[in-house]
Amino acid sequence: MFVNEEAKIVSSKPSISWVSTDLLEDRIDSFTFKDYIIENDKLFSSMNNVVELKDLLVKNHRGKGLTSNPNGKIPNLKVRNITNNGINLEDVDLIDENEFEKNKTAHVKKGDVLLAVTGVGSLGKVDLYWSEKKATVDGHVNILRTNEKCDSGYLRSFLHSKYGQIFIQKYTIGSTGQTELYSSDIAKFKIYLPNMNIQQYIGNKVRKAEELREEAKQLMSQVYELINIHFSLDSFENEIKDNYKYDFVSSNYLEDRLDAEYYDPNLIKLFTHLSKMGFKFVNLGNVSRMVFTGENVESTWIAPDKKVPLIYIGNLEGYFVIPSDSEFIDENNVRNWEKSFAEFGDILFASRGSLDCLINRISVYFDEDKKGVITSNIIAVRLDQNLIRTGYVISVLKSIIGTYQIIKHSWGVAQKGLTANDVSKIVIPLLQINEQLEIEEKLIQSFKKLQEAKKLINEAKQDVEDLIEGKFDESKISEGV
Structure with a gap:
């Protein structure tokens, strides 16, 4: 049994918890107060250097549903294009220049973190947009643009980590038919924010992965x-x-x-x-x-x-x-x-x-x-x-x-x-x-680069988890990526 001043976990299976009214927000459901979510909240409440995500963002909103044009040249990224291992442009909808110019709120820029916010099995997937090319996202993808306090590659890795995923699960609403995560709830996520050297070390792994891709x-x-x-x-x-x-x-x-x-x-x-x-x-x-x-x-x-x-x-x-x-x-x-x-x-x-x-x-x-x-x-x-x-x-x-x-x-x-x-x-x-x-040799070399990119993505995710658990070796930073 886990007990603190505001919550008491009575049982994990089945999940039963007593919670203080101080923890109740604008929704009450059993999932929000599952044992592992309460434990995650307790962990982040006990740590230093934890901030709300809203304090690290200059942009936090969804894209828009746009009219596709098979003759267009500009990608309109959807949930299926967000993979956790880099944005997939193999199967992408296209829009024309006119549609692009009319929908500036859906524009993404290099360094934006893109989070899938709709759909069972897809919601919670996250990637870094690392291209100078024009692109937009539809209404099921949330754009997160960081300020100078937060490295965007680090944020992407945090959201991909098991701790980031628990915050995503906590604030997801809906049933198996349709699940949603709203921008206003994303703003409430607690983020562990180490010094910029560590953030950049982790973020550089994500950016190197994108270069390899x-x-x-x-x-x-x-x-x-x-x-x-x-x-x-x-x-x-x-x-x-x-x-x-x-x-x-x-x-x-x-x-x-x-x-x-x-x-x-x-x-x-x-x-x-x-x-x-x-x-x-x-x-x-x-x-x-x-x-x-x-x-x-x-x-x-x-x-x-x-x-x-x-x-x-x-x-x-x-x-x-x-x-x-x-x-x-x-x-x-x-x-x-x-x-x-x-x-x-x-x-x-x-x-x-x-x-x-x-x-x-x-x-x-x-x-x-x-x-x-x-x-x-x-x-x-x-x-x-x-x-x-x-x-x-x-x-x-x-x-x-x-x-x-x-x-x-x-x-x-x-x-x-x-x-x-x-x-x-x-x-x-x-x-x-x-x-x-x-x-064949070109194909094999391409595959090896994709595998190395995936390895770096997973290393960055693990680095975040090691940081939070006190196992991160800061001496690695001097070695670079």
């Missing part, structure tokens, strides 16, 4: 450019800009399926274009050691103290698989070892979802240190690296060559699907092995 992005741009150059895809896309809706199909192309998507005129024109360039082709099934579907994971297998991460469709982010940081299983529960674990070089496909999901959720597993268990809505392709390189194949799949074929082989109406057999039929044009290796 930008370097990784540049490498990915080079990969994209190499694929376009090798296959003259830009010139081909100009040829088909009229977007043909129908065409005559030679009997040579007919297979055991008859529908419009399967014989998309643009796909046929694409492979005619590649054939005229002299490329040879292989089916994925013919250059793979295995093509298999993942494990039907049972909820009872999941435990936070286990070591094998789960890989869901949502973990297929961009080019690279990002395994779950929170859901792990006991490997002894896995029924089929050979067809459950993703290993270095495996390409993973979403097998259920919208068409956009099937097109965008194709990623490569580049983690050499550990394996992850793939779930049943994922198809894995394990290539024979002596025949074709993984980094090259994923780059082709991410181009229009892969996109058109996913459209071709998917089936269903609102909910689309792919089978292992469908994936095996996907065709890859062949480059020389040295050209494949050049592309």
Whole structure:
């Protein structure tokens, strides 16, 4: 039992507390006074150098819902773009210059801390905007702009820490249907504020992580450019800009399926274009050691103290698989070892979802240190690296060559699907092995930079927790980041 002058924790399970009326604010609910929230409040009340967040901010409000324009150039960041590991610009809505100028309160600038404030599973995610480029945020993202007393990278790390997350949980309202965190409540957060040298040391880790992410992005741009150059895809896309809706199909192309998507005129024109360039082709099934579907994971297998991460469709982010940081299983529960674990070089496909999901959720597993268990809505392709390189194949799949074929082989109406057999039929044009290796090396270097960035983000978070717990080693500051 924990007791102080204002609160008494009677029981943790179930959570029962007695609280003084002095602690009651403008809301009364059981969640606000859970045992760990009361203990967190007590901790911050007992510490020196604790201030309210409102005293560290010059800007604290949400963005706005803006009108998207597919021809726009300016990102409008949403909750899905806030990841805790850097802002994701792979799937971003765009607005035009006119919409940007009309909505100045939604503008973000370099150094702003962006906090997701709506939605179960997303609320509480936080990132640092570290770019000179124009951008806005929508009404489900809160902009936090610090004054000279607080390093913005430090604030981002504090909010990411377990202590910052407890304040976020304390002030979140709503049920599982819709949760919200308001700017007026964010202002009440208690922040431990060390001297500026320590703040900057921690903040520099976040900024270095953002620089590494930008370097990784540049490498990915080079990969994209190499694929376009090798296959003259830009010139081909100009040829088909009229977007043909129908065409005559030679009997040579007919297979055991008859529908419009399967014989998309643009796909046929694409492979005619590649054939005229002299490329040879292989089916994925013919250059793979295995093509298999993942494990039907049972909820009872999941435990936070286990070591094998789960890989869901949502973990297929961009080019690279990002395994779950929170859901792990006991490997002894896995029924089929050979067809459950993703290993270095495996390409993973979403097998259920919208068409956009099937097109965008194709990623490569580049983690050499550990394996992850793939779930049943994922198809894995394990290539024979002596025949074709993984980094090259994923780059082709991410181009229009892969996109058109996913459209071709998917089936269903609102909910689309792919089978292992469908994936095996996907065709890859062949480059020389040295050209494949050049592309793959850029991908691997990009992945390593992203991993180093993630490591720095986690170190910064841990530094904040060590500070609050009295375990931070100040001698590290002289070493720099």
